[in-house]
Amino acid sequence: MVDDAKPVSETATRAIFVAAVLILILRLAVGWGHFQSSEPDAGMMLALGVMGLGFLVCGLTAVSRVRTAASQLFVLYCLGQAVHWGGPPEVASQNLQVAIWLVYFLISMLGISAILHFTLLFPSRWLLADRRVTRLFLYGPIALAALLAVFRMVLAGPRGDGLQSAFFALEMLQINLYGLLASIVIAIRFARASRSERRAGLSVMLAGVLLGQLPYLTASILAPDVAQPLTLFFLLIPIAVTLAILKVGDIDRAPY
Numbered sequence: 243m244v245d246d247a248k249p250v251s252e253t254a255t256r257a258i259f260v261a262a263v264l265i266l267i268l269r270l271a272v273g274w275g276h277f278q279s280s281e282p283d284a285g286m287m288l289a290l291g292v293m294g295l296g297f298l299v300c301g302l303t304a305v306s307r308v309r310t311a312a313s314q315l316f317v318l319y320c321l322g323q324a325v326h327w328g329g330p331p332e333v334a335s336q337n338l339q340v341a342i343w344l345v346y347f348l349i350s351m352l353g354i355s356a357i358l359h360f361t362l363l364f365p366s367r368w369l370l371a372d373r374r375v376t377r378l379f380l381y382g383p384i385a386l387a388a389l390l391a392v393f394r395m396v397l398a399g400p401r402g403d404g405l406q407s408a409f410f411a412l413e414m415l416q417i418n419l420y421g422l423l424a425s426i427v428i429a430i431r432f433a434r435a436s437r438s439e440r441r442a443g444l445s446v447m448l449a450g451v452l453l454g455q456l457p458y459l460t461a462s463i464l465a466p467d468v469a470q471p472l473t474l475f476f477l478l479i480p481i482a483v484t485l486a487i488l489k490v491g492d493i494d495r496a497p498y
Contacts, residue, residue: 294324296427300480306485312364322353344391347413355380357422361427365490383416443486450482
């Protein structure tokens, strides 16, 4: 059973911090590499790298100030987003490149599952979060993706490429579905929250989720050519969630 008010261990916090530092180094390397290249979107790639760093800063700020299971899930989400927006470094070996890509996609998927899990714990724990079927729904796709990744590394040729395509399709489905569900859960929590709970951070979190997504989603429908730069608004999401976590702190509330 996960308790959103239970402090996470020092070992877990240090492991997350080390992982964040490693991702930070890779983000800087990848972003600078794109900036120095002759690619026409090099500036955008660097901007996305900076956004990834912003996610990491928000996650580490939250988990360092409020050490709960919810904040730990949030920092995992931030790690996944930093990986998702930057992509892995390029290496000469094709097999090694594929392996790195698969690991990065698994981390990205873990982050999306973590943020949906987070919405079930914050600011109070829903009983739904403790059910086995919920855990299976949250993390089952990652286990399946890991299995596909293992087969992809073992197999070669067209069969391996087919598994890689299936892996990417699963990852994109999980990102879009779980991201939508997380937004819906936040909206439900806001609708059911008391005035004090809204003032404590839910209002800020909901505003960040809406303002972070609406510009990109609107442009994707009305003006797809200008949609990509608007992904930078996504940084409002971790900023808002971090503020909400810091406001609520580690207050323990009874589940719904």
